[in-house]
Amino acid sequence: METNGTSRTGGRTWTVLRVARDRNAGLCLAGVVVSGFGTSALWLACGVWVKDLTGSDGLAALCMLAMWAPTPAGPLLGALADRVRRTPLLIGTSLFMAGLLLTLLTVDSAHGVGLLYAVLFVYGAAGVVHEAAESALVATAVDRSLLGDFNGLRTTLNEGMKLLAPLAGAGLYAAYGGAGVVLLDAVTFLLAASVYALLRVREERPGPPSGGRPRRTAEGARALWSHPLLRPLVLASGATMLCAGVNGALVYAVVDALGRSPAYAGVLYAVQGAGSVAVGLLSGPALRRLGERRFAAYGIALLAVAVVLRAVPNDPLAWVTGAAIGAGLPAVLIAALTAVQRETPGPLLGRATATAHALVFTPNVLGLAVGAAVVGPLGHRLPLAVSGLALAAVAVALLQSAVSAERTASRSPSDASPA
Numbered sequence: 001m002e003t004n005g006t007s008r009t010g011g012r013t014w015t016v017l018r019v020a021r022d023r024n025a026g027l028c029l030a031g032v033v034v035s036g037f038g039t040s041a042l043w044l045a046c047g048v049w050v051k052d053l054t055g056s057d058g059l060a061a062l063c064m065l066a067m068w069a070p071t072p073a074g075p076l077l078g079a080l081a082d083r084v085r086r087t088p089l090l091i092g093t094s095l096f097m098a099g100l101l102l103t104l105l106t107v108d109s110a111h112g113v114g115l116l117y118a119v120l121f122v123y124g125a126a127g128v129v130h131e132a133a134e135s136a137l138v139a140t141a142v143d144r145s146l147l148g149d150f151n152g153l154r155t156t157l158n159e160g161m162k163l164l165a166p167l168a169g170a171g172l173y174a175a176y177g178g179a180g181v182v183l184l185d186a187v188t189f190l191l192a193a194s195v196y197a198l199l200r201v202r203e204e205r206p207g208p209p210s211g212g213r214p215r216r217t218a219e220g221a222r223a224l225w226s227h228p229l230l231r232p233l234v235l236a237s238g239a240t241m242l243c244a245g246v247n248g249a250l251v252y253a254v255v256d257a258l259g260r261s262p263a264y265a266g267v268l269y270a271v272q273g274a275g276s277v278a279v280g281l282l283s284g285p286a287l288r289r290l291g292e293r294r295f296a297a298y299g300i301a302l303l304a305v306a307v308v309l310r311a312v313p314n315d316p317l318a319w320v321t322g323a324a325i326g327a328g329l330p331a332v333l334i335a336a337l338t339a340v341q342r343e344t345p346g347p348l349l350g351r352a353t354a355t356a357h358a359l360v361f362t363p364n365v366l367g368l369a370v371g372a373a374v375v376g377p378l379g380h381r382l383p384l385a386v387s388g389l390a391l392a393a394v395a396v397a398l399l400q401s402a403v404s405a406e407r408t409a410s411r412s413p414s415d416a417s418p419a
Contacts, residue, residue: 019149019284024141024199031195032134032154035094037161038188039127041169043067045181046120048173053110066117070125072362075220077125078132078354082347086137087199093130094193097123101186105179128354136349139341141201147341151334152283159276159326162269220351223344224359230343230352232401233292233336237360239394240300240332243387245367246374247307247325253380257313268322275326283334292335293402299331300395308388311381336360 019025043064051060070077081089100119107116142150172180224230255264279299286295306324309317336356344352374383 019142019146019153022142022146024201025143025146025150027195027199028134028138028141029150029154029157031090031192033157033161034188034195035130035192036158037165037168038185040161040165041172041181042123042185044166045169045173045178046116048170049107049178049181050113050116053107053113059113062117063120066120067124067127068361068365069121070128071365072358073125074128074132074354074356074358075218075351077128078220078351078357080129081133081136081350081354086133086140086350087196087201089133090130090137090196091193093126093133094189094196097126098186098189098193101182101189104182107178128357131357132350132354135337135341135353136346137199137201139344139349140346141199144342146284148287148334148338149284151338151341152280152287154280155283155330155334156277156280159273159280159330163273220348220353220355223348223352224340224355227343228405229292229339230336230356232398233296233332233339234356234359236296236300236394236398237332237336237356238363240303240329240391241360242363242367243307243391243394244303244329245364245369246371246383246387247310247367248364249368249371250375250380250383253375254310254318257380258315258318259313268318271319271322272326275323275328276330277326278323279327279330280334283331286331287335287338291402292339293398293405296332296335297395297399297402299328299335300391300398301328302331303328304388304391304395307384307391311384333360 019029046063047060050056050063054060100122104116104119106112138150139147169181169184172184224234251265251268255261255268258264283295290298302324306321306328310321310325337353340352340356341349371383
C-alpha cells in the first residue's frame with residue numbers, strides 16, 4: 001500500500017538522525033559509502049588511463065560502456081541474490097572484486113587495454129548482483145518505516161562521494177598512475193566486506209528453486225508489472241532517465257552557449273550534486289507526507305521546468321537549473337526503490353530490484369546516445385524543450401495515477417461493490 005500521511009513510531013516521526021543511530025542501517029550505509037567511493041574514483045581514472053595508453057578518446061569512452069553493458073541483464077543476474085543468503089553474497093562479491101582488480105596491476109601499455117575492458121565488464125556485472133543483494137538485504141535489515149529515510153540518506157552520501165571521489169582518483173592517478181587507483185578500489189572492497197560481516201541480520205536460507213530458469217528470472221518482472229504502485233513508478237523512472245540521458249549529453253553544448261570553457265561543466269555538476277544532497281536529506285519526511293507517487297511526480301515536474309529553462313544562456317539561471325535538476329532527478333529514483341523494497345515479497349526482492357534497475361537505467365544509456373546524435377544537427381535548445389515537455393507529461397500521468405489510487409482507496413467496500 002502506498003504510504004500517505006505521516007508515519008509515526010513511538011509518537012515521533014522517524015528522522016535521518018534516527019537512521020544513523022540504527023546499527024544495521026548505519027552499517028549498510030557505511031558499506032555503500034566505502035564501496036561507492038572506490039567505484040567513483042575508478043570510473044574517472046580508467047578513462048584517463050586508457051587515453052594515456054592509447055591516445056584515443058573513443059577507446060577511453062568505452063570504459064563507461066563496459067561498466068554499463070551488463071545492466072540490461074539485471075533480471076538474470078539479480079536471480080542470484082534470491083538463490084543464496086544476501087550477507088554472504090555481498091561479502092563474497094566484495095572479496096572477489098578486490099582480487100579481480102589486482103589483475104589490473106599488470107596493465108602498463110596499450111596491449112593491456114583489453115584486460116581492462118574485461119575487468120570493467122565483470123565489475124559492472126558484479127555491481128548489478130551487488131546492488132540487488134544490497135537492496136534486498138536493506139529491506140530485511142532496516143525497519144520498514146526507515147526505508148525512505150535510508151534511501152534518501154544513501155543518495156545524499158553517494159552524491160557527496162561523487163564530488164570527492166573523482167578528485168581523489170585523479171590525485172592518485174597523477175601521483176601513482178592507474179595502479180594507485182586500482183589499489184584504492186580494492187581496499188574499499190575489502191573494507192566493505194568487513195562492514196557487511198558486522199551486520200546482525202537473521203536470514204532464512206532460500207528454499208529450492210521451483211520452475212525453470214526462464215520462469216524464475218521473469219518472476220521479478222511479473223511482480224513489478226502486476227503491482228498497481230510499482231508499475232507506474234518504474235515506468236516513470238525509466239522515462240525520466242531516458243530524458244535525463246538526453247539532457248546529460250547536451251551539457252557541453254549548454255556550457256558552450258554560456259561562453260565558458262568545457263571545464264565549466266564541472267561547476268554545473270557540482271551544483272547539481274548539491275541539489276541531490278539536499279533532496280536526499282528531505283526525502284524521508286516528504287515520502288511520508290506525499291506518498292511515493294506524488295513525491296516522484298513533483299520531482300519530475302521540477303526536473304521538467306529546469307530542463308526547459310536550461311536552454312536560456314544565463315549563468316545564474318544555469319546554476320539554479322543545475323541545482324533543480326539535482327533535486328528533481330533523484331526523487332523518482334528514491335521513490336521507486338523504496339516502493340520496491342516495501343512492496344515486494346522477500347524471496348523475490350533480488351530479481352525485482354535488479355529488473356527495476358535494468359528498466360530504469362538502461363534508458364539512460366539510450367538517452368545519452370540520442371542526445372549525442374542530435375546535438376550536432378539540431379543544437380541543444382530543441383532537444384531540451386522536447387525533453388522538458390516529455391518529462392511534464394510523465395509527471396502529469398504519475399500524478400493522475402496517484403489521485404486515482406487515492407480515490408479508489410477512499411471508497412468504502414459498499415461503494416466499490418454496490419449491492
